[in-house]
Amino acid sequence: MTEERLMSRKKPAFPVCPELEAYLEEFSRKIEIPISYEDLLRFAGAVVVYDSLGEDTLWVRVYYSDSERQEIDLSLKRVYSILHSDGSDRIFQYLNVDAVDYCTFGNSKPFRIKVRNILNDNFTYFYVKKTDASRIYGLELEHMLSPYNLNFLVCGNTLIEEHIAGIPGDVFIRDMLPSCSESEKAQLAKEFVKFNERCMIRLLGDMRSYNYVIIPVHDFDHVVYRIRAIDFDQQCFEGKLKIYRPQFFKENFTMVELVRKKLLPDSVDQYKVEERSIVAKRILSSGDRIRKLVDIARKDPISLPEHIERLKSDIYDLTLDVNFRKCETMGDILALALDFVRRNYEDVSMRQIIEKRIRI
Incomplete structure (x- = not known):
């Protein structure tokens, strides 16, 4: 495409x-x-x-x-x-x-x-x-x-x-990725999976390689890479769910191939769960602040009607949560997406508590 x-x-x-x-x-x-x-x-x-x-x-x-x-x-x-x-x-x-x-x-x-x-x-x-x-x-x-x-x-x-410091993603992919060690490439693949998941959860779109930076962090005897967005223009606007998943941009094809070569499907699923859990914890810890922001977004016309209709349909197909079909604004979709992640995390945590008590 x-x-x-x-x-x-x-x-x-x-x-x-x-x-x-x-x-x-x-x-x-x-x-x-x-x-x-x-x-x-x-x-x-x-x-x-x-x-x-x-x-x-x-x-x-x-x-x-x-x-x-x-x-x-x-x-x-x-x-x-x-x-x-x-x-x-x-x-x-x-x-x-x-x-x-x-x-x-x-x-x-x-x-x-x-x-x-x-x-x-x-x-x-x-x-x-x-x-x-x-x-x-x-x-x-x-x-x-x-x-x-x-x-x-x-x-x-x-x-x-x-300013957000880092190496532009397109520059890193072109000039530095080829010289990375195999373990560094595996770690980059992991970070891209997490970055991809984080963007989709909070509906941040257009993360082509020049809209994020890669940050090398020296940790003891190795380098850890982080991926950080630097352009927030496409927050909650587009109607296609693919826009909010960096993996679907041709500029990120090299990173997608890296994930395919370096990570098993089970590992990819594990890192997605990890990122969803971390985001859920941040939602809970942000308390009243994020609730206030999302409540404002629910009443704010920050997208087009046809985009809202397309996105709520796409997310329903992914989650099978019928509540997405009832959304009227882009803020409604954002609120429900964040709540979906939070509820799933809390449900899993509660099951683990109950199972632990039963074992005891």
Whole structure:
């Protein structure tokens, strides 16, 4: 199946409803920032950014007129301080905005800001994007249901995201996977199975290889690999269940083949159960916060009617849970999917407790 037939042509940006805005304020995600996405669009010119192989990265490095550069630099330093520190200006003298890059590819068209500490040349990035309710739901769900915390801020029509460090999946697959040891490939296969399951459970779509990163972690005498999503634009929008399963994108074919070669079917099933159980535990531990977010999503029109009809039918075919046929919104489907995972986990745990008591 081609990419064009699998994905919708273009996903619209959805506004932040008042209920979601109140949620963001309650959990310290909403904040006043000194610069907006539109401010950064006032660049005077741009040059293409090439990678180390001389290929176009689809980013351009923008520059501003002298009359605006100083104000923009100061505002971006303040955003950095709010995102990573206490928001004060005492660190400004040690910061330099080395680059402002603009992405010409994809829906969000973000700005990537490179900030360097002039005392030691350490640098980091953050992103300035247009606000989209889908992306906010995706970021919050990633924060609560994945192994990773996320730092982001929202102000009106502007979204600030911290940089997620790692090796882009497509780069890793092309340049580094061939030199991995057999045990490392088996571990990567395991991680891809878990990543695939996690995306499907929380309805995060479009995880093509360039929308996630692979993170090598050195542990004693070996390297452990983790897979982490970096693009949350396609949260709860598409109608085809395959969109929420990374295994069906042609860009991930190499990883799918790795799973087939390195893991037995029983092992694949085991890792799926492990990931579902971990997500269920995170749902339970997140308490009232995830319930509030999902309740808001249930009333929020973040998809199209035809997508909702298609997805609830696809998930019913997978789970045979008739409740999915009763869903009216994409948030309803998300709520029921998370509840399905939680209930299954609790049912298994209760059976184990009962069986243990019977044996005693």
